[in-house]
Amino acid sequence: MSDAAGRDAERGPYTESEVIMSTVRVVTPFVLTFGLFVTFHGADSPGGGFQGGALVGTVVLMLAFAFGIDPTRRWLGRRAVTVVACLGVVAFAAVGLGAVALGGGFLEYTAYEALPLHDPVKLGIEAVEVGGIGLIVGGVIAGLFFLTAAGPAADDADAGGDAE
Amino acid sequence: MIAPVGYALVAFVVVAAVATALLRDVLAAIILFTAYSLGMALLYTLLLAPGVGLTEAVIGAGVTTILLLLTIAKTVRPTDGAALERPDPRAAVACGALALVFGLTLPGLPAVGDPDSPVVAYERVTGYYLSQSYADTGVENTVTAVLAAYRGFDTFGEATVVFAAGVAAMVVLRQEVFT
Numbered sequence: 001m002s003d004a005a006g007r008d009a010e011r012g013p014y015t016e017s018e019v020i021m022s023t024v025r026v027v028t029p030f031v032l033t034f035g036l037f038v039t040f041h042g043a044d045s046p047g048g049g050f051q052g053g054a055l056v057g058t059v060v061l062m063l064a065f066a067f068g069i070d071p072t073r074r075w076l077g078r079r080a081v082t083v084v085a086c087l088g089v090v091a092f093a094a095v096g097l098g099a100v101a102l103g104g105g106f107l108e109y110t111a112y113e114a115l116p117l118h119d120p121v122k123l124g125i126e127a128v129e130v131g132g133i134g135l136i137v138g139g140v141i142a143g144l145f146f147l148t149a150a151g152p153a154a155d156d157a158d159a160g161g162d163a164e
Numbered sequence: 165m166i167a168p169v170g171y172a173l174v175a176f177v178v179v180a181a182v183a184t185a186l187l188r189d190v191l192a193a194i195i196l197f198t199a200y201s202l203g204m205a206l207l208y209t210l211l212l213a214p215g216v217g218l219t220e221a222v223i224g225a226g227v228t229t230i231l232l233l234l235t236i237a238k239t240v241r242p243t244d245g246a247a248l249e250r251p252d253p254r255a256a257v258a259c260g261a262l263a264l265v266f267g268l269t270l271p272g273l274p275a276v277g278d279p280d281s282p283v284v285a286y287e288r289v290t291g292y293y294l295s296q297s298y299a300d301t302g303v304e305n306t307v308t309a310v311l312a313a314y315r316g317f318d319t320f321g322e323a324t325v326v327f328a329a330g331v332a333a334m335v336v337l338r339q340e341v342f343t
Contacts, residue, residue, distance in 0.1 A: 038218065044304040046214035048311065054222040061230050073343045081342040089327050092320055107316035109301075122302040125312040128319070136323045140330035141227055143342025147330075148234045153338035 014068050024066035032059045039134045043126055049133030056134070057141030069149045081146065085139030092132030095124055170210055177203040188249050189241065194232045201225035211276055215307055 032055075039052025060081075064072035096107040104111025109124035117123055180200035187193045201224030208217035274281030283290050297309035311319050330342065 042305065043308050046305065046307075047218055048215065048305070048308050051215060051218040051222060054219070054227065058222060058226050061227065065230065076343055078343060079341055085327055085330060085342070089324060092323055096316070096320060107313075107320065109313060119302050121300070121313065125301060125303055125308065128312045128316065129308065133319070133323050136327050139342070140326050143330050144231065144333055145227075145234070146343045147333050147337055147339060148231050150339060151238065151337065 016068070017066075021066045024062050028059055028062055031055060031062065035059065039130055040126075042129050043122060049129035050137050052130075053134035053137030053139075054141055057138040057145075060142040061145050064145065064149075069146070073146055076142075081139050081143045083139075084135050085143060088132050088135030088137075088139060091135065092128055095127050095132065099124070170207070173203050173207045173210065177207065186248050186251065188246055190236045190239070191233075191241075194229060194236065197232070198225050198229045201228070 035052050035055030035058070037052075038047035038055060039049055042048030042052060060072065060076070099108045099111040100106055102111040102114050107124075107128070109121040112120035112124055177200055180196050180203060184193050184196045184200060187196065201220055205217045205221035205225060208214070208220055274283075279285065284294075293306055293310055293314065297306045297314075298304060301309045301313045303309045303313070334340070334342065
């Protein structure tokens with residue numbers, strides 16, 4: 001038992017498995033499509049930016065679970081996830097401040113009626129749901145996963161446990 | 165038709181929750197916690213709250229499970245043979261008292277979907293949202309209309325809190341980017 005526990009700790013969190021890889025390869029496109037549908041269709045059906053963003057973020061987790069955390073990390077690039085989460089906050093604030101710039105209150109979508117847009121209130125809600133909440137939640141979920149996998153930065157990580 | 169399914173789900177969720185608290189093997193506890201979340205997601209959907217059910221399924225059953233699995237991959241299993249945790253009597257009494265108090269409030273709640281429940285019948289805010297949200301926002305999902313339009317500023321705060329939680333994790337782990 002203690003031998004097995006020791007090996008578990010040395011091996012790290014990733015195990016290569018043909019079953020998991022095949023399953024993820026089949027399931028991922030459907031989860032991604034469902035996540036995007038829930039995000040973009042949230043105004044007219046259950047769901048929205050939070051649930052959809054979480055589903056899209058889960059796709060990254062599934063890929064990392066099946067094909068390894070470090071390859072997924074390299075595939076995404078060093079800054080992509082952080083940039084996505086930051087973009088979400090900036091987009092949400094920009095929609096709010098844009099209404100102020102057009103003479104309304106913060107996030108008062110009716111102010112966008114000054115622009116030549118079709119149904120500006122609904123567009124504003126969609127922008128906040130998709131470009132704001134969706135990006136923030138998706139980015140933070142993928143980010144928390146990679147952070148948990150990486151553990152503390154090297155300067156104070158203890159010698160055991162972390163196999164990376 | 166719905167009532168037996170609902171009672172079966174409640175029984176499943178309660179058993180999964182108690183087993184999660186009592187099992188000593190962390191991996192088994194995590195798997196049972198996932199089952200608990202899945203049961204809760206189905207219950208929410210049965211109670212006509214599909215948005216909450218979707219969130220519980222993705223966050224509770226999906227993301228939390230993977231984060232917990234990642235965490236225990238960095239630990240070792242307990243080596244003694246006991247399968248069940250011996251519960252602390254004071255904690256058990258506190259949990260039982262809390263469950264009892266919540267249980268006593270249940271008969272006071274209106275039935276699910278009751279048109280005469282105070283929230284629907286007397287609450288002017290809810291009635292306004294239900295009758296006016298489509299005319300005001302052009303959005304068919306009233307929940308989205310409330311979250312993103314009527315209470316948009318609250319939602320901005322909530323979304324920023326999610327972002328801040330990610331940043332806090334980065335600070336604690338002394339990383340500069342998520343990946």
